Amino acid sequence: MTRRLEVGDLISHDVRREAAAWIGTGDEDAVARVAWSVLIEPGDGVAGEAIARFGPRAALDRVTTAPRGADIGNALDRWASRWDAGLVRDAIAAARRRQIRLLLPGDAEWPVGLDDLGPHAPVCLWVRGEAEALAHGLSAGLVGARAATGYGEHVATDLASALADDDVVIVSGAAYGIDGAAHRGAMRVGGRTVAFVAGGADRVYPAGHAHLLQQITERGAVVAECPPGTTPTRWRFLSRNRLIAAVSAATVVVEAGGRSGSINTAGHAAALGRPLGAVPGPVTSSTSAGCHRLLREYDAICITSAGDVRELLGAGPDPQPLAYEAPETIRLADALSRRRARTVDELARRSGLAPADVVAALGLMALAGSAEAREDGWVSAT
Known part of the structure; x- marks a missing residue:
């Protein structure tokens, strides 16, 4: 019964x-x-x-x-x-022992982006560290492969450092590879970072990141939707990814194979209407195949710098027109020397331009600061 x-x-x-x-x-x-x-x-x-x-x-x-x-x-x-x-x-009792805070919908620190998950939003959050980091202005999710290459970790670190230096909170999952590099990059410049974990906030997983997780609690927060003591499982990792996507104003996949879990995070971001970016890598690298697929099939924005991420967040400068350099200027720049002054006739002979065109181009280059007139001729100022 x-x-x-x-x-x-x-x-x-x-x-x-x-x-x-x-x-x-x-x-x-x-x-x-x-x-x-x-x-x-x-x-x-x-x-x-x-x-x-x-x-x-x-x-x-x-x-x-x-x-x-x-x-x-x-x-x-x-x-x-x-x-x-x-x-x-x-x-x-476990939360009290580990100084884990309960965060509820409606609390000042509750990340309102989670509400976009509707009935699939967490019922509460268990937070170790500074809960304020969850509601601290702009946040960017940087995710990627556990088996990352040196290139991927380098890019993740640089992106996280530059963004965190601009007061952007870096959100990731505390895994090996790209996640760990993103967290470290943010902390390297004294920025804030948030790690969403698949088990309890008191669980140290992966074990090799025990020190990193402790550092994150001092510069941000370790956050779980499962209660203390919960074991990370494959399902909980996949479900955790929706929280990273929902909390982040934009999500960037730095490096990912075709079957990487970070592609799942990208899917959640796309479903929520969040901006999505991907970092390109060598076409011969299997660890960038997932990023290339996102760029090719899912309209992800190509990310090559922190500035690209800022634009994705809506915090970057207005796009500037690409600089155009006239062919005459390029040819004249090749003809100029930084050490020896050359006359207009000599520059015309070297560049193949008419003397009148040389004079006109030199005037524009002088205004731009790339050429300088001397008593015996002209020199390059670049």
Whole structure:
């Protein structure tokens, strides 16, 4: 016989008391969001629809009385194994021990871009570090392959450093390769960076990034939608990618193979209508094949500098017309010497231009500062 689930079995008096000691309130809606975070897997749309319609606390009542065959009734079969106040209490206790903060929709630091995910938005966020970094002006997602090349890591570091130096928050996933290079690049110039992780905010994954994750909490935040103690899994990594795309004002794939998980992040960014960029690489490199596909098939913007990313963010300068240099000027520049002055006749002979054209071009070059007149002729000033 199936055990009847009661809300009191999930949000007990003890749970509310623990929550009050942690977040300063035993408000049932806040505690219910913690409970939902324990119950569901990331991006559960059935739970999201119920919470949006009834509110987090009332939605728990609704699911316990929903008839089997309804979406909520069927989903309850997925959630029943975690319907335990002990699991909620353990998550709260772990958060208190690790100084993990609970962030709820409507909080000042809540990144409003997440709301574009609709029913697939996280019910809450678990944050280690500076939650303010999540709502700190412009943010750019820099993602890419774990098995990155030296070229990819170099580009990611340079892009992140230049953007962070302009007060752009760098968002990534704390993985090896491009993610790690992006986080380090931001911190190298004292900028802010946010890492969205696939497990709990208290889990050190990958293990080799233990020191990096600690540094990120000091210069930004490590953020999870799963409660403390949750193990990263393939599904949770893929689901995590939607958060990076939603929080970021623009997403740039720095280096990616054809089957890289960062292509999944790019897909989320495109679905959300976020600007998408990709860094080109050598056509012979399999680690850039995904970027080239984004450029070729998905209208990604070609990114070759931090300035390109700023334009993607809408923060760059107005595009300037490409400089045009007249052929006569180019030929005359080749004929000029930086060391020895040459007369107009000599320049005409060397450049193949008529003396009158040489005089006219020299006048323009003098105004531009690229040629200089002396008593015995003209010299190049560049």
